[in-house]
Amino acid sequence: MSIFRCRECGRINRIAANSSESRTPHCGHCKADLDTSGAPQDVNAKALRKAIANSPVPILLDIWAPWCGPCRMVAPVLEEVGKERASDLMILKLNSDENQQMSGSLKVSGIPTMIVFKGGKESDRQSGAMNKSGLDSWLSSRV
Numbered sequence: 001m002s003i004f005r006c007r008e009c010g011r012i013n014r015i016a017a018n019s020s021e022s023r024t025p026h027c028g029h030c031k032a033d034l035d036t037s038g039a040p041q042d043v044n045a046k047a048l049r050k051a052i053a054n055s056p057v058p059i060l061l062d063i064w065a066p067w068c069g070p071c072r073m074v075a076p077v078l079e080e081v082g083k084e085r086a087s088d089l090m091i092l093k094l095n096s097d098e099n100q101q102m103s104g105s106l107k108v109s110g111i112p113t114m115i116v117f118k119g120g121k122e123s124d125r126q127s128g129a130m131n132k133s134g135l136d137s138w139l140s141s142r143v
């Protein structure tokens with residue numbers, strides 16, 4: 001069983017891992033094509049809360065802003081990690097400029113900040129840019 005979040009409506013979809021269908025799976029709620037690549041998805045505060053409450057797999061949240069240089073360095077690393085862990089880790093991105101209230105309630109003091117949520121709760125966080133091996137080793141003991 002693999003877990004994929006619908007980009008359009010945010011619904012968490014469960015797709016059978018042994019599905020032999022070659023066509024793109026669709027969201028069970030809104031029928032949009034599901035992105036099964038594992039690429040990070042942008043969320044707002046509402047979508048983030050919903051994902052944290054509903055995801056059966058760990059979430060890695062990247063809190064970033066467009067003006068932040070280290071955030072831009074982390075972006076391709078997250079793309080890569082997301083694709084490698086497509087079905088068992090959900091990577092979400094929250095723009096802290098557009099979601100200041102949510103960033104505040106998450107007590108984000110600097111960006112980039114990465115937070116792992118498991119079972120609806122924060123399990124760990126790390127501030128500052130990480131390269132691929134740094135992120136892999138940080139995640140390996142957490143998700």
Ligand SMILES: [Zn+2]
Nearest residue numbers: 006009027030
């Ligand atoms: Zn949908």
